[in-house]
Amino acid sequence: MPQLVNGVRLGQAFAIMRLALLPALLILALTGIARAEAVLFPAPSGRAAGELLVYSSLDDDLARPLIRAFQDRRPDLAVRYENLLTGALHDRIVAETQAGRGTADFAFSSAMDLQVKLANDGFARPVVTPDTPDWPDWANWRDTAYALTFEPAVFAYHKPSFRDHPPPSTRAELLRWLAEHPAEARGRIGTYDPARSGVGYLFLARDQELYPRIWDIVREMGRTGVRQYPTTAEILTRIADGRLAVGYNLLGSYAADWARQHPEEVGVILPRDFTVVVSRVALVPRAARAPERGAEFLAFLMSPDGQALLSRTLRLSAVSLEVAGQAQPAGGMAGLEGVRLKPVPVSPGLLAYLDQATRARLLARWNAALSAK
Incomplete structure (x- = not known):
């Protein structure tokens, strides 16, 4: 019993x-x-x-x-x-x-x-x-x-590698550079590994939503031997010393800080077609x-004081329209005026990125595109 x-x-x-x-x-x-x-x-x-x-x-x-x-x-x-x-x-x-x-x-x-x-x-x-x-x-x-905060995804590049021609400033130009300069691009483009980087996964998901030809770029990056990293610092270190020529979709505040510290080696571009923004x-x-x-x-x-402090201290641009409209020489991302900014909205739409089936499908497509012949 x-x-x-x-x-x-x-x-x-x-x-x-x-x-x-x-x-x-x-x-x-x-x-x-x-x-x-x-x-x-x-x-x-x-x-x-x-x-x-x-x-x-x-x-x-x-x-x-x-x-x-x-x-x-x-x-x-x-x-x-x-x-x-x-x-x-x-x-x-x-x-x-x-x-x-x-x-x-x-x-x-x-x-x-x-x-x-x-x-x-x-x-x-x-x-x-x-x-x-x-x-x-x-x-x-x-x-x-x-x-x-306002955190744009940028292109970073090794300045000495582009002495003879301008670096790509749109996704279409990046695709053309990969196709027309195979020797220069071979093993010298870096980006986040979306399986190990949360922000890298978010940037990839937004690219897929906003840019129909993103998979053409991924396939071309795969053909040229793209290098994948979990952190921004690993990519920027390799851009600064010339091992990488281009970094794709990097967090803007970190890239801008590296460009300030290494002005002869590292350049930063806000993509002219559109710039994804996270917060x-x-x-x-x-x-x-x-x-x-x-x-x-x-x-x-x-408040304006708090937003200015965030921008100055974190080197992140302010969300506040009043502060964002001011020049921010001491911090933040300069040159946002005229850029087609695509902020990731703070909304339940973000919950789709947490769905495991959706994540698995996107990562599978990423890996398949990189390995395409």
Whole structure:
């Protein structure tokens, strides 16, 4: 006769207990990793009236000027900053919310799709800031998820390799260069590996949507021995020393920074046919411990001062129309005027990129095109 506990078989009772403990165990697993990365910024006044908890994928060194500037306005506020991988950031907010515990007051991530998923699944709360009415429609989804930065995909090139002729500035010109200069292009074009780079996958998906001849380019890149890398730095290092002649669809802020550091070797082009733009997305979680502080930090980053600071510190162009219209010599991507910008909208359409079947089909087509004879 099976043993019963309150009318439930003992085996079932243990299973229920394990399920009940799962969220707590997940939180412990996530926080055990994340808290090793936590940085505390004490209240400058020395008399903390509270604490703002931030989960972000932005490196500590880049986040520090943003936090210091915010604390200049709120000297009585301490800030606990936890630097997380984008997947861990998403999973931790979900786990802490479902367990009934408080979570971060503010979340900022470069994974547009995962941030939108949090908002779409009900893990973000609506926040209206003084700048919300003027925010671009593509950069605001239901006042729950806001794009705060402007990150164009660019062509980078090795300047000495193009002394005798101009580098390609459109996808059609790139296709022509690959076909007409096989010796120069052989093994010397680099791009992201979309299987290992999330942003590389997103750029490929957008190219497929916006440019009918993208697969002609991929096939030609395959014929010339394209090199694939998971990070921007690996590509730009090889462009700077001449091992690569062209880098396709690279994150603009990193490429621009390399061009500033290596002005004789690295050039950057915003594609003239169209330029895909991705963003870092911010939200205030529904289960925030102090949502009013998260909303205050969001309002600061959306303000002209916050947008200018983001542009200057991160070297990312501002989303704010007021700031984007100003010259940004100290940071951001210069020369955006007149470029056909194609921002990735902050919308549930991003969720399609998380579908595993869709991802598998796109990667299979990429690999087949690269290996075509």
